[in-house]
Amino acid sequence: MTRTPPFTDIQGLRKALADLPHPDATAAEAAAGRNAMLTKPPAALGRLEELALWYAGWRGDARPRLEAPQVVVFAGNHGVAARGVSAFPVEVTVQMVANFEAGGAAINQLAKAFGATMDVVSLELDRPTGDFTEGPAMSEAELMAAMVAGWQAVDPQADLLVTGEMGIGNTTAAAAIAAGLYGGGAEAWVGRGTGVDDAGLARKREVVDAGLARHAEANGDPLEILRRLGGREIAAMAGAILAARHHRIPVILDGFICCSAAAVLAEAAPGALDHAVAGHVSAEGAHAAMLERLGKAPLLSLGLRLGEGSGAALAIGVLKGAIACHSGMATFGEAGVSDSGA
Numbered sequence: 001m002t003r004t005p006p007f008t009d010i011q012g013l014r015k016a017l018a019d020l021p022h023p024d025a026t027a028a029e030a031a032a033g034r035n036a037m038l039t040k041p042p043a044a045l046g047r048l049e050e051l052a053l054w055y056a057g058w059r060g061d062a063r064p065r066l067e068a069p070q071v072v073v074f075a076g077n078h079g080v081a082a083r084g085v086s087a088f089p090v091e092v093t094v095q096m097v098a099n100f101e102a103g104g105a106a107i108n109q110l111a112k113a114f115g116a117t118m119d120v121v122s123l124e125l126d127r128p129t130g131d132f133t134e135g136p137a138m139s140e141a142e143l144m145a146a147m148v149a150g151w152q153a154v155d156p157q158a159d160l161l162v163t164g165e166m167g168i169g170n171t172t173a174a175a176a177i178a179a180g181l182y183g184g185g186a187e188a189w190v191g192r193g194t195g196v197d198d199a200g201l202a203r204k205r206e207v208v209d210a211g212l213a214r215h216a217e218a219n220g221d222p223l224e225i226l227r228r229l230g231g232r233e234i235a236a237m238a239g240a241i242l243a244a245r246h247h248r249i250p251v252i253l254d255g256f257i258c259c260s261a262a263a264v265l266a267e268a269a270p271g272a273l274d275h276a277v278a279g280h281v282s283a284e285g286a287h288a289a290m291l292e293r294l295g296k297a298p299l300l301s302l303g304l305r306l307g308e309g310s311g312a313a314l315a316i317g318v319l320k321g322a323i324a325c326h327s328g329m330a331t332f333g334e335a336g337v338s339d340s341g342a
């Protein structure tokens with residue numbers, strides 16, 4: 001299988017969004033039949049049962065295994081970071097990339113703990129995106145390059161994808177995208193990110209509202225909102241999530257920034273996130289509202305606000321549990337256990 005995306009320009013990308021593969025209904029049905037025979041009261045495994053059937057449908061296998069999860073962390077720098085919207089200086093992005101590469105970050109430990117491979121993709125860190133209060137964050141060519149990089153990062157042999165990110169200032173970009181897609185202004189979507197104080201929060205709101213006013217011409221076009229207000233790591237996550245869909249690789253979504261990338265796809269093509277579940281709800285103020293817009297209930301709620309794919313990586317454990325039960329349990333017949341007789 002190739003890592004080459006089926007698009008090189010925005011028209012091709014729109015076509016890839018209009019032409020999405022669907023789950024294997026026969027495998028999903030067979031998995032539901034198997035689920036009904038497993039040694040447990042009906043529905044006693046709660047959401048784990050739904051997860052297993054969802055995974056079986058996307059993998060086209062009624063009794064699937066989850067053996068090759070891939071975590072990809074995308075890193076980008078943001079022009080708006082110069083406006084005092086983060087509690088940390090911009091050089092932390094490149095420093096954290098070195099930490100990811102050396103194995104020292106939280107996501108390295110979590111990927112290892114849940115048996116996932118981990119890749120790090122740096123996107124032109126020495127060339128931050130444009131400050132969106134002054135002009136578009138990216139040209140069309142820059143948007144496409146980032147989305148292609150995201151697509152190419154996905155291993156077609158993986159059987160699960162987690163997309164994570166690192167980018168000082170990116171909760172400002174993510175909030176601007178959310179407001180661009182859903183309305184509500186900065187007030188509805190700006191939160192404290194890495195931990196800005198009240199003055200920082202006020203600056204973030206001003207920056208986001210200025211960006212929304214400056215880019216009203218995006219006119220509700222999700223890809224244009226991403227280009228004007230987003231960032232390279234956000235565009236790359238959108239490209240990776242779309243690639244996973246085309247390879248029928250299920251996805252676990254991470255926090256606020258990851259979900260802003262996913263939201264662009266969902267608004268551009270209804271159903272574009274059917275192959276994705278929400279790994280967790282982060283402590284970033286507006287993440288819960290974003291998940292509601294996406295129609296996704298989070299698997300975990302642990303108060304994380306780290307990014308890097310950390311919450312989604314933890315949820316790999318939940319999904320592995322669901323699949324282990326579904327594919328490994330005995331049926332009533334096999335175990336000689338009496339069923340309810342209903």
Ligand SMILES: O=C(O)c1ccc[n+]([C@@H]2O[C@H](COP(=O)([O-])O)[C@@H](O)[C@H]2O)c1
Pocket residue numbers: 085086087088165166167168169170171172192193194195196254255256257258282283284287304305306307308
């Ligand atoms: O995943 C989240 O919901 C999340 C919430 C707050 C902060 N982050 C991380 O913090 C960085 C962005 O925060 P900030 O304050 O610089 O916009 C970026 O590297 C994200 O990975 C991530």
Ligand SMILES: Cc1cc2nc[nH]c2cc1C
Pocket residue numbers: 088092096165166167194306307308
């Ligand atoms: C140290 C640090 C680590 C991170 N990981 C993801 N975002 C981050 C932001 C900071 C500041």
